[in-house]
Amino acid sequence: MTRIGFLGVGHLAQEIIDGLLRSGQPASELILSSRGYGPKLAARHGIDLATDNLQLVAAADIVLLATRPRDAVAAVAGLGWRSGQILISACAGVQLKELRAAAAPAEVVRIMPLTASSLGASPTTLYPDLPELRPLLGRLGSVIPLSHEAEFETATVSAAIYGWAQMLIGLGSDWSVAHGMQPDAARRLAAETFVAAGRMIAERPETGEALLQSLVTPGGITECGLKVLAAEGVEAGWNRACDAVLAKLTDGAPVDRGA
Ligand SMILES: NC(=O)c1ccc[n+]([C@@H]2O[C@H](COP(=O)([O-])OP(=O)(O)OC[C@H]3O[C@@H](n4cnc5c(N)ncnc54)[C@H](OP(=O)(O)O)[C@@H]3O)[C@@H](O)[C@H]2O)c1
Known part of the structure; x- marks a missing residue:
């Protein structure tokens, strides 16, 4: 045993x-x-x-x-x-x-x-x-x-992203309730939408980019929201948050990058 x-x-x-x-x-x-x-x-x-x-x-x-x-x-x-x-x-x-x-x-x-x-x-x-x-x-x-410890450190940022994903689900759920959905249905829908998005990228062979492009119909609702997010600087903010977590994890120390 x-x-x-x-x-x-x-x-x-x-x-x-x-x-x-x-x-x-x-x-x-x-x-x-x-x-x-x-x-x-x-x-x-x-x-x-x-x-x-x-x-x-x-x-x-x-x-x-x-x-x-x-x-x-x-x-x-x-x-x-x-x-x-x-x-x-x-x-x-x-x-x-x-x-x-x-x-x-x-x-x-x-x-x-x-x-x-x-x-x-x-x-x-x-x-x-x-x-x-x-x-x-x-x-x-x-x-x-x-494959090496520096890669592990970078991957550890995902442990923080896990929390941010829960925050985003909460934002989606709260917004839906504020606009008339029942809390239970809103919570389930917001959470399972993230599960569905993750499963598509994890389990389908297409690239993430290709899967996203298949959703972005010109003039459609996904594109409409993406334009607002881009104008608000969401991608830059997201990357800065990841950089901050990695800096905190490594604290300036050199990390083994393997042979
Ligand atoms: N929380 C997460 O979601 C998560 C996810 C991935 C990784 N981690 C990692 O997991 C670790 C623990 O996080 P946590 O959130 O579980 O922390 P936590 O709830 O504070 O638990 C840490 C535990 O360690 C005990 N402890 C401290 N020194 C000890 C010792 N010498 N002998 C025996 N027990 C001792 C503490 O006991 P006392 O209460 O008596 O001080 C406490 O119960 C962290 O290093 C974190 O980076 C956490």
Whole structure:
């Protein structure tokens, strides 16, 4: 049995634990650190609770780290890591070299899951790619392996875009309610419109550009709104927001771009 430990059981870890259990992962294969939601989730699902992080690392083959980024390196240091263990960090902006130094000789990888892990719907980025982790991460949604750490950092901006997409859905829903739709119908329509748009780009072979062009009938409603958005500088604002997140993630530090 492969034992999975959770070091840092807060908001994200709770969603991941829900997703693993929902997918059929036995609770007996998990063990939780004793802070945050650890005691509550252990009691609710019958999961073992470690007395401390030393015991957690001693008991686990794979440890998922989900503390706040500023706590990550100190949280994994001095825990008696063994060769053959895997440390999976979900901590945004915390680089492999810092984690490897603190958790040697464990193997260290980074992932960036979304809270949709609880629904089995997280596109989860992974670097470096460890094929033996695919079945585990696949329980949370699709796995997107990346080829170097700088690419992983760029991809992590999508974790912020996930929140912005929810904001846009909220704007669409609120606007629809203000213009006469029932709240439940407006919320469902706004959310499922984003799901539909994403699925078309994810699942159809055409380029995103081609799919968009197929919607933009000259003189039609999509074109009408796109003209307003362009005049308002939405694309430039969007790109500036992505740039700001990437700068925050990397904090000016050089990132390994692979060989
Ligand atoms: N939230 C998301 O949607 C999301 C998505 C992708 C990635 N992430 C990443 O996931 C990480 C966690 O985010 P979050 O939103 O889940 O944060 P959070 O709710 O604040 O959870 C962090 C947890 O870590 C615990 N912790 C801190 N130091 C610890 C230690 N030494 N030993 C054991 N537990 C410790 C905290 O316990 P106390 O409460 O006792 O301090 C808290 O329960 C972040 O690094 C973030 O970048 C989050």
